[in-house]
Amino acid sequence: MIEKVRDISIEDYNYPLPEERIAKYPLNERDASKLLVLKNNEFHSSNFRNIGDFLPEDSLLVFNETKVVRARLQFTKESGAAIEIFCLEPITGNGDYQLAFSGKSPSRWKCLVGNSRRWKNDVLSLDLGGGGATLFAERIEKKDNYSVIEFSWDPSDLSFAEILESAGEIPLPPYLHREAEPSDRERYQTVFAKYEGSVAAPTAGLHFTNDLIDKLKNDGMSFEEVTLHVGAGTFRPVSSETIGEHEMHSETIVVKRSCIEKLIESCDKTIIPVGTTSMRTLESIYWIGLMLIEEGMDERRLHLDQWFPYKERKNQLSSEESLSAILNYLDMHNMNELQATTALMIAPSYEMRIAKALITNFHQPKSTLLLLVSALIGNKWKEAYQYALDHDFRFLSYGDSCLFLN
Secondary structure: OHHHHHOOEHHHHOOOOOHHHEOOOOOOOHHHOEEEEEEOOEEEEEEHHHHHHOOOOOOEEEEEOEEEOOOEEEEEOOOOOEEEEEEEEEOHHHHOHHHHHHOOOOEEEEEEEEOHHHOOOOOEEEEEEOOOEEEEEEEEEEOOOOEEEEEEEEOOOOOHHHHHHHHOEOOOOHHHOOOOOOOHHHHOOOOOOOEEEEOOOOHHHHHOOHHHHHHHHHOOOEEEEEEEOOOHHHHOOOOOOEHHHOOOOOEEEEEEHHHHHHHHHOOOOOEEEEOHHHHHHHHHHHHHHHHHHHHOOOOOOEEEOOOHHHOOOOOOOOHHHHHHHHHHHHHHOOOOEEEEEEOOOOOOOOOOOOOOEEEEEOOOOOOHHHHHHHHHHOOHHHHHHHHHHHOOOOEOOOOOEEEEEO
């Protein structure tokens, strides 16, 4: 099975996307976006604020609570050369985002460096203005795909989160072809964003308002939250001919015990992830539970490889059995939440284990996100995207939305 998946041609997941169909800015009202619904094998066009009309009565919606950080830092050398540093993931705090953001000076991060050739061994400085604080950046090591940067600042009793809030810019997707504006600080965050760590928004959640969430709750819908900190790899289309040559970047996931308990209670209900990041989190924890049973319950850094689900196995677990294994692991190690990293690739032939449907945006051609959509609805994705192109839907991060009920 694994070789069949690895041989999938990414060209089969290409489609023509005119530049003018990419939404460069959000609509004035979050829930005013169009909604394309696939239900009972038929397409319907509606408005996002009417999504409750299409959701099954027993739906459990799962949000991603990650918060986009102001990860872009703009330095200027004495020579006038501009150096951009893009924070990817922390090294400080053993990679724990919350420890890294709450920590004081210094702090080490994996970063991308723009105009890297103009930065030798000197220490960069950035005046944060107002409060008299200064941020310093020193390149400790240069790797093939990133640099290790040590940040320090004065006064040193500020947290790194406070530094980024003052000095950083929201990292908008490169396909928007514009700089971030003050309004993006609010609109490129979901209303339920809570835990800092992403360099891209879980964009399916951008359509929800607090009023809409309250209405859905009053209509009997249930809600749960997970966290997946979205990495820069989400902007990266597949450049290889087949997906077997594409390496998925690891991303941190955090799932609370209460969420896992709710998922077990809801195994016979319609569990609908809000966005591909929520779906990858839900599907990842199924495989992590299976991995704990196969490889043992000892405490360690848990990581799900992108090809782990595609290995041949004689026996498969139910979602309830797998999630119960995670609860046993948490009990054994006196933990209240599961922390792990995942590189899970969901591609055609993948069988969904927890998610029964999906709320999502329209994705880039030749992207792993489009592969995920195809895994859920098969070649119907082609009809969905053609329908959207024919009916003036807006595409990508600030664009319109879909509800796919499998």
